[in-house]
């Protein structure tokens with residue numbers, strides 16, 4: 001059965017960090033997000049009109065707590081709840097108070113059993129139409145990527161049950177997934193690995209100069225650049241990866257293939273070779289995509 005709900009977009013990711021002040025400084029001053037609000041040990045940062053694109057919370061284990069997607073309508077969310085319940089994902093509604101803290105109309109959460117990641121689906125985020133970018137013209141939160149031990153099972157769940165479509169893949173090893181009918185080449189991706197873990201979060205910048213300026217800004221701040229600059233063959237984007245204070249990987253990218261809802265090209269089968277990941281020939285540092293767990297709590 002096709003999942004009876006439609007995604008609008010990847011809305012935010014929530015990370016646990018070991019030192020909130022330090023990570024807040026990194027994502028604000030070096031990545032270029034704006035701090036929207038704080039509540040105790042939690043900070044809400046944005047790079048768009050959405051109420052948050054990144055939630056940071058101080059915790060014992062750095063890692064990814066959840067990935068949140070906006071659905072198109074309350075009817076989609078209601079259908080999603082019934083469907084997820086029937087399919088055994090055990091979704092739970094957030095209370096009105098929890099949804100209010102996130103400035104969304106209604107939300108549910110569930111844990112995808114194959115990789116253990118908590119997903120949130122929500123609707124009606126409070127939009128700030130006059131949002132202005134900081135030092136970097138970040139257009140949006142782009143995608144989140146996981147390392148998964150049981151690639152086939154997780155891919156089967158995301159594609160077979162959760163309405164993600166494969167845009168490109170290295171069969172059995174990497175899948176770039178778009179959140180149907182969102183147009184971007186991927187909002188989510190999985191890589192096969194020895195264990196489940198967080199790989200990276202991506203922010204799409206709207207000016208190639210933002211990638212170039214970031215190289216110098218990161219070097220000056222002694223932030224490790226762990227891959228790039230380069231160009232990815234799958235989405236066609238120009239990229240740069242660097243590490244946050246807990247060693248978790250962040251990506252800037254410029255440009256990405258877009259897909260129409262109907263008549264989209266079929267997924268391409270790509271070869272497992274380094275030039276696919278970077279057509280310019282850079283090689284990832286061993287720390288690339290290694291920092292951060294997929295957390296057991298949302």
Ligand SMILES: CC(C)c1ccc(C(=O)O)c(O)c1O
Pocket residue numbers: 145191202232233234235236237251253277
């Ligand atoms: C190296 C990682 C897995 C990767 C590869 C390709 C793209 C892309 O085509 O945009 C990415 O965003 C990646 O993070």
Ligand SMILES: [Fe+2]
Pocket residue numbers: 143145200202251
């Ligand atoms: Fe990426």
